[in-house]
Amino acid sequence: KAGVTQTPRYLIKTRGQQVTLSCSPISGHRSVSWYQQTPGQGLQFLFEYFSETQRNKGNFPGRFSGRQFSNSRSEMNVSTLELGDSALYLCASSLGWESTYEQYFGPGTRLTVT
Amino acid sequence: GQQVMQIPQYQHVQEGEDFTTYCNSSTTLSNIQWYKQRPGGHPVFLIQLVKSGEVKKQKRLTFQFGEAKKNSSLHITATQTTDVGTYFCAGGSNYKLTFGKGTLLTVNP
Numbered sequence: 001k002a003g004v005t006q007t008p009r010y011l012i013k014t015r016g017q018q019v020t021l022s023c024s025p026i027s028g029h030r031s032v033s034w035y036q037q038t039p040g041q042g043l044q045f046l047f048e049y050f051s052e053t054q055r056n057k058g059n060f061p062g063r064f065s066g067r068q069f070s071n072s073r074s075e076m077n078v079s080t081l082e083l084g085d086s087a088l089y090l091c092a093s094s095l096g097w098e099s100t101y102e103q104y105f106g107p108g109t110r111l112t113v114t
Numbered sequence: 115g116q117q118v119m120q121i122p123q124y125q126h127v128q129e130g131e132d133f134t135t136y137c138n139s140s141t142t143l144s145n146i147q148w149y150k151q152r153p154g155g156h157p158v159f160l161i162q163l164v165k166s167g168e169v170k171k172q173k174r175l176t177f178q179f180g181e182a183k184k185n186s187s188l189h190i191t192a193t194q195t196t197d198v199g200t201y202f203c204a205g206g207s208n209y210k211l212t213f214g215k216g217t218l219l220t221v222n223p
Binding site for chain 1: 120123129144145147149156160162164180202204206207208209210211212213214215216221
């Protein structure tokens with residue numbers, strides 16, 4: 001079974017631009033969660049989608065948005081990029097959106113904002 | 115909101131020494147999960163605990179869930195260089211999984 005895939009793997013953007021990251025979950029997984037990882041801050045939760053509906057949302061500004069498609073693939077968008085948005089963005093898929101489901105992480109997208 | 119604190123933030127040990135990381139929640143948890151992230155990699159699920167006082171072992175790794183379901187620990191016996199990485203706990207409550215900031219373990223051979 002193929003794992004979680006994320007594209008692109010690396011991205012360099014300029015402050016003020018916007019970016020869209022993509023995540024394809026494991027086949028059969030209907031929940032996708034997004035996390036921002038920076039040194040010393042651990043995994044900060046952005047949002048979670050299940051069956052195309054946002055089920056949970058973290059404490060990030062409205063510049064961060066996401067969506068999920070009918071095939072469970074998900075995208076997240078960051079508008080008006082700031083230098084502080086430089087981070088590794090991880091998505092994780094699971095069978096369901098209850099907290100007892102194991103999360104399978106993708107390799108991440110490394111975003112650098114200059 | 116729910117907060118999950120993890121200590122220590124960093125731990126450096128000599129190969130063969132034991133290692134323990136602790137996880138504490140501000141609220142009672144329904145479950146706790148542990149993940150390991152190797153340097154340059156992504157988090158990988160290790161184990162889940164759901165019962166009060168539960169103890170699970172995976173070879174040299176021992177996981178415990180507190181009686182009050184508000185704390186957990188991961189203990190590694192006789193560390194090896196392959197144990198290097200960041201260990202995260204994640205507490206589950208109300209359909210939400212909250213990750214701690216992780217403990218970075220380095221092992222001196």
